[in-house]
Amino acid sequence: MLGMKSAVRALQEVENERESTMAVSLRESVQLVSDPRNLDASVEEVFRLMLGLNCRRDSGPADCEPESVTAVVGFGGLLSGACVFRSGTNAALKIAGHMTGMVFEEVDDTVKDGIGEICNMLAGAWKGKVPQLAANCGLSVPAVITGRDYQLHVQAPEFQLHHIYRSEDTSFEVTIVCDGLQ
Amino acid sequence: MREIRTLIVDDSSVMRKIVERSLRQAGLDLLVVHEAASGTEGLDLLKAKEVDLILSDINMPSMDGLEFLRQIRDQKLAPGVPVVMITTESSEEHVKQAIQAGAQGYIRKPFTAEQVKERVLPLVHAA
Numbered sequence: 550m551l552g553m554k555s556a557v558r559a560l561q562e563v564e565n566e567r568e569s570t571m572a573v574s575l576r577e578s579v580q581l582v583s584d585p586r587n588l589d590a591s592v593e594e595v596f597r598l599m600l601g602l603n604c605r606r607d608s609g610p611a612d613c614e615p616e617s618v619t620a621v622v623g624f625g626g627l628l629s630g631a632c633v634f635r636s637g638t639n640a641a642l643k644i645a646g647h648m649t650g651m652v653f654e655e656v657d658d659t660v661k662d663g664i665g666e667i668c669n670m671l672a673g674a675w676k677g678k679v680p681q682l683a684a685n686c687g688l689s690v691p692a693v694i695t696g697r698d699y700q701l702h703v704q705a706p707e708f709q710l711h712h713i714y715r716s717e718d719t720s721f722e723v724t725i726v727c728d729g730l731q
Numbered sequence: 732m733r734e735i736r737t738l739i740v741d742d743s744s745v746m747r748k749i750v751e752r753s754l755r756q757a758g759l760d761l762l763v764v765h766e767a768a769s770g771t772e773g774l775d776l777l778k779a780k781e782v783d784l785i786l787s788d789i790n791m792p793s794m795d796g797l798e799f800l801r802q803i804r805d806q807k808l809a810p811g812v813p814v815v816m817i818t819t820e821s822s823e824e825h826v827k828q829a830i831q832a833g834a835q836g837y838i839r840k841p842f843t844a845e846q847v848k849e850r851v852l853p854l855v856h857a858a
Contacts, residue, residue, distance in 0.1 A: 598841035599749070649745055650752075663745040669790075670840050673819025677839070684822040690742065690792055 575627045575681050576730050582628065582679050583708040583727070591674035592714055592723055599670065600647040604716035611713045612720045614638055616697045618656055620668035623689035628682060629729040632672035633701055634664065636721035643719050656695055665691030671723060703728055734761045735855055736780070740773040740787040740799060741817070746840075750786055750817060750847075757848035759855065770799030777808040784855055785809060789818040789825060797825075800832040813854035817842065 575582065589606050596604045614637025622632045636644065642653045645663035653660050669691050676682040703709070703726045710725040737754065739747045747766045754762055765780060767773035771794045773787065785803070789796035796816055803809055815836035816829045826837055836850045 595841045598843055645745070649748060659745060662743050666743045666746050669743075669819055673821070673840060677819075677821045683820075684824055688790055688819060690790065 575679075575685075578679070578681070579708065579730060582682065582730070583710065584678075585710055585712065587678040588675055588710050588712055588723060588725060591671055591678065592712070594674055595667065595670045596714075596716060599667070600644065600716075602647055602716045604714045607713045607715040607720065609713065611635075611722050612637055612640065614640070616656075616695065617641075618661070618664050619694045619699075619701070620661075620665045621692045621694070621701075622665075622668050622672040624672065624676065624727075625687045625689065627685040627731045628676075628727055630703075630706070630725065630727040632668055632675060633724040633726065634668040634671060634721065635701075635724070636664070636719065638695075640719035640721055643717075644721070661693040661695065665693045675725060701726075734763050735759050735784055736763045736765070736782045737784045737786065738765045738767065738773060738776060738780075738782045740767045740770065740785070740791070740796065742768050742788065742791040744768070746788065746817075753842070753844040753847040754786075754851065756844035757852060759852075770794030770796060770802065773799050774802055774806070774808065777803065782809060782812055783858060784851070785812055785814040786817050786851075787814065789816055789820050789829070797828050797832050800829065800834060804833045811858065813858055815851055815854065 592604060596602045616638045617635055618638060618641040619635040624630045638656055641656060641660055641664050645653055645660040648663045672688050676686050707727040707730050713720060713722050739750050741747045751764050765776050767776050769791050787796040787799055800814060813835045814833060815838060816834045817838045819840045821839045829837055835854055838846055838850050
C-alpha cells in the first residue's frame with residue numbers, strides 16, 4: 550500500500566512538472582536540452598550513486614589506451630540521437646570492478662554488460678533532466694563495441710556534447726549526439 | 732525472520748547483482764534470489780517457483796517489463812505479490828503505465844540502497 554502511495558505521489562510530481570513546462574516545445578527549448586550542465590550532473594549522479602565514485606569534468610584529453618570500450622544507447626521520439634560512453638580498456642575494467650565489487654583482467658561479457666548499463670543510466674539520467682524529453686524520448690538497449698582504431702561520426706548533428714571526465718585514476722568520455730529534434 | 736523469495740528481472744546481469752546487493756544492504760539478509768534476463772524468462776520462472784517479491788526493469792529486449800507485468804496479472808501468476816519496477820525511465824507515461832499494469836513501486840536508476848529500502852521494505856512487510 551505504501552508503495553502504491555509513493556507511486557501515485559511520484560505520478561503527481563511528474564504531472565505538476567509537466568504542467569509548468571508544457572507550453573514550451575522541444576525545438577524552442579534546444580538550449581535547455583543542450584545545456585552541458587545537464588550532462589555533467591547526470592555523470593556525477595550515476596557515478597556517485599552506482600559506483601560510489603566522485604568524478605569531475607576535465608579539460609584535458611582522455612587517457613590514451615590502444616584499445617577501448619564504447620557503449621551506445623540510442624534516443625528515439627522527440628529527440629533522435631545517441632548517448633555514447635567511451636573509455637580505454639583499463640578504465641572500463643576499473644569501472645566495472647567498482648560497479649560489481651569484482652576484479653576483472655579482461656573485457657569479458659560482464660564488463661561489457663556493466664559499461665552498457667552505465668551508458669543506459671547516463672542516457673536515462675540525461676533525458677530525465679528535461680521533462681519533455683523524459684516523457685517523449687525512448688531509449689534503445691545498449692550496444693557495446695570493443696577494439697581499436699575506430700571513430701564515431703555523425704553527419705551534421707543538430708548539436709553535440711562531448712565531455713571528458715576523470716574519476717580517481719581513470720578517465721572516460723561521454724558524448725550526446727542529437728541528429729534530430731521535433 | 733522469514734526468507735524473502737525474490738525474482739529480479741533485468742537483461743543486465745550486472746544490474747541484477749546490484750539490485751540483489753542493494754536488497755541485502757537494505758536489510759533483507761534472508762534473501763533467496765531468482766534471476767531472469769527477460770520478461771519471458773520471468774514468466775517461466777513464476778510458473779515454476781513461488782516468490783514473495785518481484786523487481787523488474789522496463790526496457791528489455793523480447794518482452795519488456797510492462798508487458799511482463801500485464802502477463803503476470805493476465806495469467807494470474809504470483810497473486811498478491813508486490814512488484815517494483817526499477818528502470819531508467821522516469822516519465823509520467825512510464826510511471827502511469829506501470830501503475831496501471833499493477834506495479835506497487837517504482838525506483839529510478841541510478842538508485843541508492845536507501846531508496847531500495849524505502850520503497851521495497853514496506854511492501855515486503857505488508858505482504
